[in-house]
Amino acid sequence: MNDENNRNEPCPIARSLAFAGDAWSLLILRDAHAGLTRFDQFRKSLGIAPTMLTRRLATLTEEGLLEKQRYSEHPPREEYLLTAAGRDFLPVLFMIGEWGRQYRGGGKLVRFFDAENGTEIRAVAVDEVTGAKIGTRPIRMVAPDES
Amino acid sequence: MNDENNRNEPCPIARSLAFAGDAWSLLILRDAHAGLTRFDQFRKSLGIAPTMLTRRLATLTEEGLLEKQRYSEHPPREEYLLTAAGRDFLPVLFMIGEWGRQYRGGGKLVRFFDAENGTEIRAVAVDEVTGAKIGTRPIRMVAPDES
DNA sequence: GGTGTTACTATCAAATTGAAACGAACGATA
DNA sequence: TATCGTTCGTTTCAATTTGATAGTAACACC
Numbered sequence: 001m002n003d004e005n006n007r008n009e010p011c012p013i014a015r016s017l018a019f020a021g022d023a024w025s026l027l028i029l030r031d032a033h034a035g036l037t038r039f040d041q042f043r044k045s046l047g048i049a050p051t052m053l054t055r056r057l058a059t060l061t062e063e064g065l066l067e068k069q070r071y072s073e074h075p076p077r078e079e080y081l082l083t084a085a086g087r088d089f090l091p092v093l094f095m096i097g098e099w100g101r102q103y104r105g106g107g108k109l110v111r112f113f114d115a116e117n118g119t120e121i122r123a124v125a126v127d128e129v130t131g132a133k134i135g136t137r138p139i140r141m142v143a144p145d146e147s
Numbered sequence: 148m149n150d151e152n153n154r155n156e157p158c159p160i161a162r163s164l165a166f167a168g169d170a171w172s173l174l175i176l177r178d179a180h181a182g183l184t185r186f187d188q189f190r191k192s193l194g195i196a197p198t199m200l201t202r203r204l205a206t207l208t209e210e211g212l213l214e215k216q217r218y219s220e221h222p223p224r225e226e227y228l229l230t231a232a233g234r235d236f237l238p239v240l241f242m243i244g245e246w247g248r249q250y251r252g253g254g255k256l257v258r259f260f261d262a263e264n265g266t267e268i269r270a271v272a273v274d275e276v277t278g279a280k281i282g283t284r285p286i287r288m289v290a291p292d293e294s
Numbered sequence: 295g296g297t298g299t300t301a302c303t304a305t306c307a308a309a310t311t312g313a314a315a316c317g318a319a320c321g322a323t324a
Numbered sequence: 325t326a327t328c329g330t331t332c333g334t335t336t337c338a339a340t341t342t343g344a345t346a347g348t349a350a351c352a353c354c
Contacts (some may be wrong), residue, residue, distance in 0.1 A: 001170050001196075001311085010257045012247035013177050013240055020243065021155025023148050030160050034288060039301050048148075049343040050302065064250070075351040077300065085250045090244045090282045091272035093160055094166055096167065102161030103211070103232045108291030110157045114277055115285035122275040125238035129266045133236045138262035141181065144255030148342085186332050196312045197333065224331065225297040 010144050019063045020092075024056045029086060030093055032066065037079035065089060091127060094123040157291050166210045167239075171195060171203050176233060179213065184226035186267055212236060241270040 006018040020026060026044070031045050045054055057080055063101045065086035068078045094112075100110060112121045125134040153165040166179045167173060171193070190200055193283055207213045212233035215225045241259075245247050248256060272281040 003170075005194075006170075007251070008254070010252065011177070012244040014174060014247075015245045015251040016247035017170040017173060018245050018251070019237050021168075021170025021173060023150075023153075023164040026164060026168060027161060030158070040299085043301095049197060049345090050197040051304090052341095052343065054302065059343085072300095072351095075300075077351095087282065088249065089246055091280075092239070092246055094272055094281045095239045095242045096163045099236055100161075100163035102235065104154070104159065104162040104165070107155070108157050109159050110291065111289045113287045114274065114279075115287040117277065119274075119276045121270050121281070121286065124275045124280050125241055125270050125272050127261065127266075128263065128269040128271045130261055132237075132261075134241050134268070134270050135234065139268065140259045140260045141263040142260060144257065187330080189297095190332090196314090198335090199310095201333065219331095222318090222331075224320095286307070 001016060018063075019059060020089075022056075025060060026093065026096070028053075028056055028060060029065065029082075029089055031094065032080065032082050032086065033090055037081060038077075039080075042080075060086075091123070091125075094121075095125055098123045152171075156294075166206055167236075169203075171199060172207060172256055173240065175203055175207060175227075176212065179227065179233065180237055180240065184228060185224075186227075187289070189227075192278070236251050238270070238272075241268075242272055245270045 001021070003021075006021075009015060027046055031042055036042055036045060039050075039053065039057070042048065042057070043050060046053070048056075057066065061068055061080070063085075064083055066080045067083050069080050069081050071077055084107040097112075103117040104106055113119065114121055126132060127134060127137075130137065148168070150165040150168075151160040153168075174193055178189055182193060183189055186197075186200065186204070189195065189204070195199070195203075204213065205282060207258055208215055208227070210232075211225045211230055214230050214249060216228050218224055218226050244259075260266065261268055273279060274281060274284075277284065
């Protein structure tokens with residue numbers, strides 16, 4: 001779907017989708033958050049064709065969500081690490097996961113816990129100002145002025 | 148990517164991506180939240196080919212995020228309304244938007260305000276239990292037991 | 295020398311996408 | 325009655341994307 005167009009849309013959602021509107025990329029990011037860094041780790045975890053993986057890793061790197069780091073000179077080997085932008089994508093993944101848990105939750109599911117106090121994490125999106133859950137209060141959308 | 152497999156993965160993110168790992172679907176949901184309901188409204192808003200739109204609307208309907216409602220018998224006309232599952236997808240869209248605002252925010256952007264008190268909405272994902280922002284505390288992942 | 299590991303690239307058939315044109319059912323206008 | 329416009333699609337088909345499989349390059353280990 002022409003991603004280049006989305007890049008200049010006034011809608012921040014459309015802009016994000018220019019790279020994130022693709023399941024493989026999101027699953028790679030998920031695995032990166034889970035600690036995977038290397039080509040073959042991703043490949044085995046996802047069962048993705050290597051051509052796809054090469055392309056997706058390249059895109060995510062270009063887009064600034066991952067960065068390549070050399071971890072061996074001989075032979076030359078690189079691993080993919082999350083950048084700040086990549087780490088800040090975690091809330092998106094959690095909200096996607098929360099929706100899946102609620103509406104596609106049959107059978108066994110992976111669960112997430114706060115490592116320090118052991119409580120299960122229940123992600124909710126709130127408005128930082130009012131503290132209200134997103135979706136519980138009416139929203140007004142304002143387009144940027146055309147000037 | 149084979150979506151049918153994802154559907155039975157233990158990861159709730161993968162499960163959601165079985166239908167949402169696609170930019171068009173997310174943009175349709177965005178527009179549905181903005182109040183659009185009809186085929187041609189979506190088509191014009193998105194510039195999507197009608198073939199694609201037909202398919203995406205059908206998938207979103209099958210998946211239970213939208214529902215078809217007849218609004219005219221003669222001629223037979225239907226509109227697409229958000230279901231509860233579709234409405235509950237809003238937090239995901241907001242978090243995607245928030246990331247885009249932070250990392251792809253150049254130029255003019257649409258903004259969202261609380262319609263009642265006029266403050267701009269800043270969506271953040273927090274853990275409902277601890278109140279901490281997602282990503283600020285260490286997370287432990289627990290796979291379901293294999294039994 | 296042989297085997298294994300890692301990180302890819304090459305090839306190519308199959309599936310998906312998207313642009314464009316067409317259609318069916320009506321309602322409104324002249 | 326004829327024609328135009330609207331809505332919600334379907335048909336067709338070329339171009340792109342995909343994913344499965346195989347191959348490669350550069351080493352390390354024994």
